[in-house]
Amino acid sequence: KQEVTQIPAALSVPEGENLVLNCSFTDSAIYNLQWFRQDPGKGLTSLLLIQSSQREQTSGRLNASLDKSSGRSTLYIAASQPGDSATYLCAVPQGAQKLVFGQGTRLTINP
Amino acid sequence: EAEVAQSPRYKITEKSQAVAFWCDPISGHATLYWYRQILGQGPELLVQFQDESVVDDSQLPKDRFSAERLKGVDSTLKIQPAELGDSAMYLCASSPGFLEGRDTQYFGPGTRLTVL
Numbered sequence: 001k002q003e004v005t006q007i008p009a010a011l012s013v014p015e016g017e018n019l020v021l022n023c024s025f026t027d028s029a030i031y032n033l034q035w036f037r038q039d040p041g042k043g044l045t046s047l048l049l050i051q052s053s054q055r056e057q058t059s060g061r062l063n064a065s066l067d068k069s070s071g072r073s074t075l076y077i078a079a080s081q082p083g084d085s086a087t088y089l090c091a092v093p094q095g096a097q098k099l100v101f102g103q104g105t106r107l108t109i110n111p
Numbered sequence: 112e113a114e115v116a117q118s119p120r121y122k123i124t125e126k127s128q129a130v131a132f133w134c135d136p137i138s139g140h141a142t143l144y145w146y147r148q149i150l151g152q153g154p155e156l157l158v159q160f161q162d163e164s165v166v167d168d169s170q171l172p173k174d175r176f177s178a179e180r181l182k183g184v185d186s187t188l189k190i191q192p193a194e195l196g197d198s199a200m201y202l203c204a205s206s207p208g209f210l211e212g213r214d215t216q217y218f219g220p221g222t223r224l225t226v227l
Binding site: 103 | 220
């Protein structure tokens, strides 16, 4: 059974800092890994999807890496802004596309 | 840009009442998912449809929850009777369904359920 863990559970940093969010998974036989953003009381917005054949995926100030062999992914956010404050979730598919999610990292960027 | 639609956005109900949530996936998406997210946790799959057929409902509490996607398009999730522990965000997602395990899932805004 796939298990996904995200560390830390919460993170608070001053505006402008670069930061890294971590995600680990127990079963390395994955097709892809996806990072989502969730604002309070809202649905999920897909940020990046990394296929198993890729090692990195970039979108603007976001960069996600994937190391299947070690069961790890990181989401790097450059030059953080207050608008980046949200919960960030990683997820991997299990079986016929069922997504298994981590519990999320609640990020606060202080002006 | 096409989006997954859900209604209602918020629902407050009393224990033992019946509630229903509706989801309209992105047009042409064969796969539809219902997830439940308890506050402070990640979403967990309740039921997955491929067209009108259930693919996975192993985590659906079938004594009180039911889900249908009769024409393989929109879907309804029902709870009867609601219990206090059902308070959560109910998220619907859809994907094209062509690439097993490799499709991007697109999520709707969710329905926030509060059971009093």
